[in-house]
Amino acid sequence: MARVYLDYAATTPLDHKVLKAMMPYLKQDFGNASSIHGFGQKALGAVDEARKTAADFLGCSSQEIVFTGSATEANNLAIFGAVKGSKTSKPHIITSQIEHSAVLEPCRELEKQGAELTYLPVDKDGLVEPAEVKKAIKPNTVLVSIIYANNEIGAVQPIAEIGKMLGHAASAGRRTSKPLFHTDAVQAVNYLECDVKKLGVDLLTLSAHKIYGPKGVGALFVKKGSLINPLILGGGHEFGLRSGTENVAGIVGLAQAIKEIQSPKHKMQNIKIKLLKDKLIKTIFKLIPDARLNGSASHRLVNNINLSFNGAEGEAMVIALDQKGIALSTGSACSSKRLEPSHVLLALGLSEEEAHSSLRITLGRYTTKEEIEKLLKTLPLIVERLRKISGYKQ
């Protein structure tokens, strides 16, 4: 049975060019980038080059890129690092109710430790209102962290608008130093503008394995002059912000993945993905009664579909589809083993039951028309059968 993968928001397969770029550093060029001999210098050269690639992509300087072991680590560094670096006795943080847990959990931890938190609500489309960010700013606000594109519903937030507004707030003389602005851009990198100057961010998180790179490597953009404290201490790697011997092959892989998404071929693929996604949504609504699209239809990642089918439970749909060789997920891959309904869907105003009956379909580079057709043949029958089992009346 040919397997169909429609869970690109969870992770992506490794691009063969990325693997090829990584191979030398897993084999003969194994040196430690801190060593001064030839082996080490070769590794250091590769890391430097990768840093330049990442910097060019984000429109910043190489010294502003910090490689980490994951995007979760990069988010932790941004949040804990900014709060520690602010040296404020009662720091205030503004974030949203629809962040990834890699932002929410650090925020909750800081709240336990005495920080003041504002979790901004979103509208029914899953969007943060920039004016609400402005209203929430206090004299002790040290950090604003808003996800660029949501992992569950693909809602694209007005990051550039918020960035501009935060800059304005500073020039209006409200504070001498504006709060640091962080965005988790993990899901956005594949599809959206990531120039940090255009976005007006001080901190930006990205991940390799969401862009056809390897797992176990992420990066944080840290704008020059931002006061960030490290979380991991040791040999002072990554400008003192993240100690630990560089994962050279992983870093090279991240850089190659970034190169690939900047190619015209990738941009063409994104157009194809959007067409497939639009067709998929349209046809599902035709074939399955009582379906609803969660999140904004227009401010949305081109590859993301999140639907609720009342009377059919999410995990049951996922397992039934998996039996037919189709892999996708409920709400968020990370929460599929948790029992609580998705915090993102609840923030949109869905009932617990609606949130429990959600399905996330995320397309990617290798998605074909045939795969979409297979899903369209399979899904309606599964929803119908589960609705029969639950006694749902259509």
Add this chain to the structure above:
Amino acid sequence: MTQYYSKKVLEHFLHPKNMGKIKDADGIGDTQNLRCGDVMKIYIKVEKKKGQEVIKEAKFETLGCGHAVSISDMICDLIKGKTLVQALKVGFQDIAPALGPIPPAKVHCVHLAEAAVKSAIEDYKIRRK
């Protein structure tokens, strides 16, 4: 390899034998009052045999994950032919060996099914009065 869904669980999920309503049920139990995403409904038909009340038929309707569905199906199998007193004792110790390993996160589905059976029997007792 540990499978999140065992073979047996999948079998009952994909081909449940006891799904649906019993139109002239003697007792209907649900779990609406338990705060959990899953909703289970159990329908029972009771007959008197040698002076004892025995569950003759059991069916379910479940809005829940694959485990919830297969556990509902299994508990219907297990309570059929049992007296009310025996049926109330059916639980994890009977379901786990029958279905194979149940992940810790899914153990609550078993308790949900037990609660639905209990609620159906209580409903039957109220109706009988």
